[in-house]
Amino acid sequence: MSNKGVWGSIATINKVIDKSNFCLNNLFQLKVGRGTRIRFWLDPWCGTDNLANRFPRLAAIDTNIGCSLADRTEWTTNGFVFRGCWRREIREGRETSEILMVNTLCNNVERWHWRLNESGIFSVASLRAAIDSLTLRSAGPVTVWNKFILTKVRIRNWQARIDRLPTKQNLMERGVVLDNDLCILCNEERETGDHILIRCRRAIEVRQAVNLWWNLLPSQPTSVQSFFEEIRGERRRGWCKIKEVAGQAYIWAVWNGRNGAIFNNKAFGPIRTANDVQSQVFFWCKSRDKRFRSLNWNTWCCNPSSYLSLYSG
Ligand SMILES: [Zn+2]
Numbered sequence: 374m375s376n377k378g379v380w381g382s383i384a385t386i387n388k389v390i391d392k393s394n395f396c397l398n399n400l401f402q403l404k405v406g407r408g409t410r411i412r413f414w415l416d417p418w419c420g421t422d423n424l425a426n427r428f429p430r431l432a433a434i435d436t437n438i439g440c441s442l443a444d445r446t447e448w449t450t451n452g453f454v455f456r457g458c459w460r461r462e463i464r465e466g467r468e469t470s471e472i473l474m475v476n477t478l479c480n481n482v483e484r485w486h487w488r489l490n491e492s493g494i495f496s497v498a499s500l501r502a503a504i505d506s507l508t509l510r511s512a513g514p515v516t517v518w519n520k521f522i523l524t525k526v527r528i529r530n531w532q533a534r535i536d537r538l539p540t541k542q543n544l545m546e547r548g549v550v551l552d553n554d555l556c557i558l559c560n561e562e563r564e565t566g567d568h569i570l571i572r573c574r575r576a577i578e579v580r581q582a583v584n585l586w587w588n589l590l591p592s593q594p595t596s597v598q599s600f601f602e603e604i605r606g607e608r609r610r611g612w613c614k615i616k617e618v619a620g621q622a623y624i625w626a627v628w629n630g631r632n633g634a635i636f637n638n639k640a641f642g643p644i645r646t647a648n649d650v651q652s653q654v655f656f657w658c659k660s661r662d663k664r665f666r667s668l669n670w671n672t673w674c675c676n677p678s679s680y681l682s683l684y685s686g
Contacts, residue, residue, distance in 0.1 A: 408442035418442060419478050428471050434460045446479045455479040521657045522621045530624045533597045536566045538628065557634045558641050567596040569631055575643055576627050582647030587677045589619040597624065611681055615654070622653040 411418045414425040414432045425432040432438055436458045446453045455476040463469060532538050541554045541564035556564040558575035570576055571594055580590045594600035604620045607613040626649040633639035655673050658665040665680075672679060 408446060411442040413440050413442050413445040414438050416442075424475065424478075428475060430468060431457075431471055431475065436460055453479045520661050521618045523657070526621055526625045529628065530597075530621050533566050533570055533624055533628065534601065536597075538566050540564050540566050540569065542566075557631060570597055570624055570627050571595065571600055575641060578643035579627055579630075579646045579650070580623065582644050583619065583623065583650050586647070586651055586674070587619075589616050590623055591620075600624075615681065618654050618657060619650060622650045622657070626650050626653065 414435060415423055415438065417423045425438065437444070440458070445456055445458070447456050455472065455478075457463075457472060457475075463472065529538075536543070541551055541556075543566075545551060545554055554563050556562050556569050556573055558569060558573050562568055562573070577592075580592060583590050584592065591600055591603040594603055601617075601620060604616045605613065607616055626646050629649075630639075630641045630646045634641045651674070655668060655670065659668045668680060
């Protein structure tokens, strides 16, 4: 694919998303022969007006005003270029500059078809949705239960699993100058994603508090990745489902607690954070699936396993 023109510019983002094994080139399709049915001067194939109206001088001296797009453009290693066919010599000045303008339009000719939209027109939204579906699919069962978990939570937690959160370590590696690299929660160890979310003693206290209420979270994982692997290794389907929701709520709550401590000077409280997990799971389930509308807060707090059968569906 040429790097010239609009489609070429879109293709350059491939370098950015390449790291996620997302092959952008496969989403483009060259529409060979499409240009033979489009009249170069008379059809509005670029913009809302045709070229005969935009460049009447040039149209008037073409040997065939009814020629096709394919007749007047040629694919080269630099993309599509304009190939004029004139009744007479081109004059310097306006005609020459107009030919350059027409050539630019040809260079951007949309013979690339974007597979993700029926119209064939590229859109950022369709690309974003495709990347999301790919990345979330790679996260395993999360997509199955996504109705329980808000998109922003899934994206945040996915970033945590691949170590893309703006932790102190990640920021310093990117050249951001900070006072220190210590974990804001314990002030003892370097702040990495796996430390602050999993190995930090304050995070462990959160898990212990959650598990006192309902034994849902792995107690001794070493990383965010192994945390979710352990949850997904659960054989009982209902348990696995509720544990996944709780695991997502836990990562979300600890990271928010960490941010509150850094940006709002709020003390990090393991009990309060565990309560956040408890209420998040309650509200996510209750609001996002009609089977859970009967959830009662008091029962949820005192005897949550009484609802376990609801999760087996
Ligand atoms: Zn820590």
